Amino acid sequence: MSSSCIEDLSIHDNQWYRIVHEMLGMADIEINGSRPFDIKVNNPDFFKRVLQEGSLGLGESYMDGWWECERLDTFFHKVLHAGLERKLPHHLKDTLRIAAARLTNLQSKKRAWIVGKEHYDLGNDLFAKMLDPYMQYSCAYWKDAATLEQAQEAKLKLICDKLQLQPGMTLLDIGCGWGGLSEYAARHYGVSVTGVTISAEQQKMAQKRCEGLDVIILLQDYRDLNQQYDRIVSVGMFEHVGPKNYPTYFSVVERNLKPDGLFLLHTIGSNRTNLSVDPWIDKYIFPNGCLPSVKHIAQASEGHFVMEDWHNIGADYDRTLMSWYERFQQAWPELSERYSERFERMFSYYLNACAGSFRARDIQLWQVLFSPRGVEGGIRVTR
Known part of the structure; x- marks a missing residue:
């Protein structure tokens, strides 16, 4: 239904319209306005759906084509900067889901594999076209970079330098993804790497990527690890661990790290x-995911590690996500042979919403460096 049809339905007399109009006005966003971040509404039921269902209604109605926005990233930046998400009603399902998270372990060993099957197993073709050659599905480091490839390689170097990798060391990569970091560390730093993933598709590509290198890629849950390493790294995986498992996670890392080792945690926060x-x-x-807070990490790591360094590069995730979105759009004509138009709207919404969130500084990206007992003399950490 076109915007002109909406006018014909006298939607300005609709109470739902008036409430949404007032809320969006707080973020300087207009309904059917002319600016790139204004929204174009195609279905008059949009307003009621959003007010009744909150974030889920906003996202699903976009997937259904009920509304459009030329610059979704700017829309979300403005919405979050104005704090509108706190004004949306909490749907009963959301309340029940939060209650379930308190009572049950949504990231148990059995449930931990869900995100691997539902997201990371979407297809290597999709991610290969969207990501850089190292297939880094996490925040890049744009300090001195001009392209996504440069920024992701800079991120890999930053991590390896923070870990002070030396030839002959052993490195455990928890949540190794498609093996980009494992390959980079083995090839450029001469270390022996064990990578762990819960995605069968990721394991296949990681094994192929690391052929000929001193790298082993395992398909297993991190809780089953029981071998000591000189260094441990975990990039973009802690978001799937869940608060009920944070103590276990740090216990597992401590169990698998040598007394003089280092552990780097790279996570959205x-x-x-x-x-x-x-x-x-x-x-x-990301089914069953949960973003940790500073308090979560500090409390769970206490008694296991000394925190040597905390580095926030969250602002760099905005640029990373927009680079992914640009590549996704460029590849869509080819990807459309396998994926539906609804999927394209879903994935576009996801990338832009996240970019807007990081731009608004609503969420962060932390690299936290730990040692079991504290490094004598301290560490001069790479930046």
């Missing part, structure tokens, strides 16, 4: 300590 997860992201992108 929340500004607030709670169990709230965006319901649309939980349903369509």
Whole structure:
């Protein structure tokens, strides 16, 4: 239904319209306005759906074509900067989901494999076209970089330098993805790497990528690891661990790290300590995920490690996500042979919403460096 049809339905007399109009006005966003971040509404039921269902209704109605926005990233930046997400109603399902997270372990060993099957196993073709040659599906480091390839390689170097890798060392890569970091560390630093993933598709590509290198890629849960390493790294995996498993996670890392070792945790982080997860992201992108807070990490690591360094590069994730979105759009004509138009809208919404969130500094990206007993004399950490 076109915007002109909406006018014919006298939607300005609709109470739902008036509420949404007022809320969006707080973020300087107009309904059917002319600016790139204004929204174009195609279905008059959009307003009621968003107010009744919150974030889930906003995302699903976009997937259904009920509304459009030329610059979704700017839309979300403005919405989050104005704090509108806190004004949306909490749907009963969201309340029940949070209650379930408190009572049950949504990231148990059995459930931990869900995200691997539903997201990371979407297809290597999709991610290969969207990501850089190292297939890094995590925040790049743009300090001195001009391209995504440069920024992701800079991120890999930053991690390896922070870990002070030396030839002959053993490195455990928890949540190794498609093996890019494992390959980079083995090839450029001469270390022996064991990578662990819960995605069968990732394991296949990682094994192929690392052929001929001193790298082993395992398909298993991190809780089953029981071998000591000189260094441990975990990039973009802690978001799937869940608060109920944080103590176990740090116990596992401590068990597998030599007394004089180093551990680097690279994770998206929340500004607030709670169990709230965006319901649309939980349903369509990362099932059972939960973003840790500073408090979560500090409390769970206490008694296991000395925190040597904490580095926030969250602002760099905005540029990373927009680079992914640009590549996704460029590859869509070819990808459309396998994926539906609804999937294209879903994935575009996801990338832009996340970019807007990082731009608004609503969420962060932390690299935290730990040692079991504290490094004598301290560490001069690479930046």
